[in-house]
Amino acid sequence: MGTRILQRLIVSTFINNVTPRRQLRLCEKIVCAHNLNTTYVRNYAKSKDKGKEKKGKGTKVEINMAVLSELIPVDKMKDRCSAAIENMKADFAKHLSIRSTTGSIDTIPVKFEGKEYELQELAQIVRKNPKTIVINFSSFPQVIPEALKAISSSGLNLNPQQDGTTLFVPVPKVTKEHREALAKNAKVLYIKCRDALKDIQNENIKKMKKQTGVSEDLIFNGTKQINALCEKYLLEARSIYDAKCVELVGK
16 A cells, blocks of 8 residues: 555646646556556557548549640541541441441452552442352453452451452352351451540640740659540540441440
C-alpha cells in the first residue's frame, strides 16, 4: 500500500513540474513500474483506408477545345479520324456482304501501270447465273495477273478460275465457314482503321511536342486530351466492328 501511494505522489509531482516545452501530449501515457522508472508510450493514430483515395480517383479527362486548338489543328484531326471510320464502314459494305454480288466485285481495286483502277474499268463483268460471275479481260489481257491477286485478296472469299482472257468466279455458298472467313476479313479491316487512328493520334502529339515556348505542363495536359479525344473514335470503330461480327457470325 505504501509503495502505491509513493508511486502516485512521484508521478503527480513529475507531471506538475514538467515545463510547457516538455509537456506530454494527450496521446502519450506514463507507465510506472515498481522501480519508479518512467517509460513514454506513443499511441500513433492509425491511417484509415490508406491509399483508397488514390484508387478512387477518376481517370476522366476534361477536353478543352479552345486550349487544344492552340496546340494542334483539332478540327483537321477530327476530320481525319472520322474519315478513317467512314472508310472502314465503306469497306465493310463493299467486301463483307454475306452474299457476294456483282456490284461488290465491280469496285475491287486493281493496280495497273502504276495506277489503281476499279475492276469494272478494266473488264466486262457479267453474272452468268446465280452461281457464277464471268469477267472478260479481252481489252486489257495484261492486267489479268494483278486482277487475280486483287480478287483473291478482296475479302469476298472468291476463287477465280482463268480460261484465256476470261475469269470465271464461282459465288460461294453462305456456309458457316464462309461467314467465319468474312469475320476474319472484318477484323483485318478494323485493325487497319485502328492503326490509322493511332497514327493520327501519335502524329498530332509529336507536332505538339515540337512546338517551342510551350510549358511541360501544357504539353502533358495536351497529350492527355489528344489521347482522350482519339479514344472516342477508337471506341466507335470497335463498336462498328463488333456489330459487324454479330451480323456475320451471330456472336
